Amino acid sequence: MVLKVAILDTNALENKGSYGRLVGLLRALDFTLPNHEVTVYHRYYDKAKKERIEDLKKYHPKVEIKRHPWYNEKGSLIATTMAYVTSFSACALKQAYNRIRSEKTSLFSDFDVIIDLNLIEPDRFNDKKIDLVNVFGQLFALLSIWNTALSNKEVIICSATIGPYKNPVLRFLAPRILNNVSLISLREEFSRDYLESIEVKRPKIQVTADLAFLMESDNKVDCNRVSSKVLDVEAGGNAIVGICPAAMMNSRLSEDEYIRLISDVSEFLIKDVGAKVLYIANTFQDVGLVEKIYQTVNNPGKSRIVPFSSSATETKAVIGLCDLFICSRFHALVASTSMGIPSIGLVSYSYNKFHGIIGKMMGQEEYLLDIDQTFDYGVFFKELRLKSEKILHDRESVRVNLLENCASTKKQALVNGYLIKDLVLANV
Numbered sequence: 001m002v003l004k005v006a007i008l009d010t011n012a013l014e015n016k017g018s019y020g021r022l023v024g025l026l027r028a029l030d031f032t033l034p035n036h037e038v039t040v041y042h043r044y045y046d047k048a049k050k051e052r053i054e055d056l057k058k059y060h061p062k063v064e065i066k067r068h069p070w071y072n073e074k075g076s077l078i079a080t081t082m083a084y085v086t087s088f089s090a091c092a093l094k095q096a097y098n099r100i101r102s103e104k105t106s107l108f109s110d111f112d113v114i115i116d117l118n119l120i121e122p123d124r125f126n127d128k129k130i131d132l133v134n135v136f137g138q139l140f141a142l143l144s145i146w147n148t149a150l151s152n153k154e155v156i157i158c159s160a161t162i163g164p165y166k167n168p169v170l171r172f173l174a175p176r177i178l179n180n181v182s183l184i185s186l187r188e189e190f191s192r193d194y195l196e197s198i199e200v201k202r203p204k205i206q207v208t209a210d211l212a213f214l215m216e217s218d219n220k221v222d223c224n225r226v227s228s229k230v231l232d233v234e235a236g237g238n239a240i241v242g243i244c245p246a247a248m249m250n251s252r253l254s255e256d257e258y259i260r261l262i263s264d265v266s267e268f269l270i271k272d273v274g275a276k277v278l279y280i281a282n283t284f285q286d287v288g289l290v291e292k293i294y295q296t297v298n299n300p301g302k303s304r305i306v307p308f309s310s311s312a313t314e315t316k317a318v319i320g321l322c323d324l325f326i327c328s329r330f331h332a333l334v335a336s337t338s339m340g341i342p343s344i345g346l347v348s349y350s351y352n353k354f355h356g357i358i359g360k361m362m363g364q365e366e367y368l369l370d371i372d373q374t375f376d377y378g379v380f381f382k383e384l385r386l387k388s389e390k391i392l393h394d395r396e397s398v399r400v401n402l403l404e405n406c407a408s409t410k411k412q413a414l415v416n417g418y419l420i421k422d423l424v425l426a427n428v
Contacts, residue, residue, distance in 0.1 A: 003036040003424055005029065006111040008068065008144065010118050011044045013052035015283045016312035017212060017331025021117055023312070024211030025158060026060050028417030033424070039111075043068040043118075055311045069107055071144050084140055092147050108151040113424050116145055119160040121350055135167050142170065142177050149180040154423055156183045157203075159211040159416055161353045163194040175200050183423055185416050187211075188356025206419060209412035210357055212334045217316040239275040239323040239392065242306075242336070245293060246328035247285045248349045252375045255289070261377070263296040265326065265384055270302045273392065277303040278322065280315060282332040284308070324392055326384075330354060337362050338406050340399040342391045344384070346371060361412070362405045367391060 012022040022040065029036060038060075045067040053065055070087035074080045091107060108114055118141040121134065149155050157178070165171045178184065178195070179202040186192050187210040195205060243266065249258055269275040277297075281290045287308050294305050306318055316335045319325060325336040325343040330353060336343040337358060345364070347354045348371040359365035367387060369380065391398055 001035065001428070003033055003113070003428070004111045005033075005036055005038045005420075006108055006114045007038060007040045008071075008114065008116045008118060008148065009040050009042045010120065011073075011283075012040075013042065013044055013056070015331075016315055017282060017329065017334070018117075018120075019056070019312040020212030020215040020316075020331055020334065021120075021159065021210070022056075023059070024214035024413060025115065025117065025416065026063065027214045028211065028414055029420065031414060032417035032421040037062065037064075039064045039066060041066055041068045043071040044073045046072055046074075051309075059313070070147065071140055081136065088143065088147060092150065108148070108153050111153060112428065113154045113156060113420065114148050114151065115156045115158050115420065116141075116148065117158055117160075118144065119157055119162050121161060122164055122166075122352070135170070138165070138167075138170055139173075142173050145181065146173075146177045149177070154183075154427055155181040156185070156420060156423065157181055158185050158420070159187050159208060159413070160184065160191065161187060161350065162191045163198070165198075171198070174198055179203065183419060185419055188353055188360070190352035190356050204419075204423075206415070207412075208415045208419070209361060209409045210331075210334055211413055211416060212331050213338050213406065213410050213413045215312070215316065215335075217313055217320055217335075217339065239269075239273055240278065240321055241269050241273075241275045242278045242280055242319055242322040242325045242327075242341075243293075244280045244282050244325070244327040244329045244332040245286055245289050246346075246348060247283075247289050250348045250371050250373070250375065252373050253348070253371055257377065259289070259293050259296055261381065261384075262293050264381060265388070266293070266297045266303065267299075268385055269324075269388065270297075270299060273388075275302075275323075278306055278318065279303065280306045280319070280332065281308050282315070282329040286329070323395060324388065326388070330358075333358055337364060337402050338410075340403040340406070342395045342398040342402075343367065344369065344387050344391060346384075348372075361409050363401060 009022055010018045012019040040063060042065055070084060070091045072083055074083055165174055175198045178200045181203045184203050184205045185208045189207055192205060192207050243262060245262055266277050269277055279290045279294055281287045290305055294303060297303055306315060319336050319341060320339045322341050325341045327333045327343060328346045328348060333343055333345050345354055345358055345368040347368050354368055359368050369384060
């Protein structure tokens, strides 16, 4: 019997971290559910570049990718909201009507299980600053889960970070919606404790790990060719340091100051350590920021930008060339630590997942530096320099420790597949 799986995706075609989560889920399903078919409903389908879809299909040719039935990102928050409200209302009414009449729904009637990957952040990324885009995003994600639950199918929230919700509307809705799903797997313990505090008790809840740990780098990528021809970096030469910035920033640190921080640490690494620096944008939001940092450093002989056109697996392969990785993006940090690359996290958003996953699961709390309301430029930069020197000095022992911790973390990530298998087979 072929089991049919629907995956409600975030932005796997333009965000390399989301791509890692999706591919990790596909690998977990391949390992635990050999006879299955997957359809990915993608909310950035209309905005995705064709080559991104082709890249995913290259590694997973049997996966079908479709437009999300009601959650489709447009050019602005207003346009997205209008499209969402219209499509969502039509789908919800139709599903509710069919449910009352005990008829199969037209949306998910062919599927055995629906897996949602959209709960990945709190409603405030960093500090007291309210981000309307993120608040609406969390609202849309919760309402989508409610709409999906109307299908009378098994609904799974997979490898999630949930809360904390500061917005009163989200706090009110969250337990009422989340108690209607069948299973919630979480990627860190903070979310488990939060769900308990808001009395989400009905579904089975289990802490696993982030699915992106299961994404492998592209073994077919000729790293020497990429490093020498594309990036003009000699593998095995001077130290190679990758730097991955993030456009999401604590309000205590302006973009100009952040550019200054990354530029200053780049110049330290180039002049004092003799390193070559590779700048990597892990999401489309960070491309412009990387350009600004590169132009500020203005040292083309010692720095390069990894083309954003590189696939997620190619980007991970390039990260694997690094002797040190300094990173503000969570999933880029997952990529580096999963390969044993000594890494320093500059944590400016979603503190719980950085510290719960990279800090606790991967044992790297010492190398996570928070950018928060106590931020002082001089103190922070001095600590970053010291940490960089220390981790480069201890890189072999750090690498061994990372690979040991990653082996157990990958096993935990694979538990997602077993949980899905047990739930599906119990209800077939």
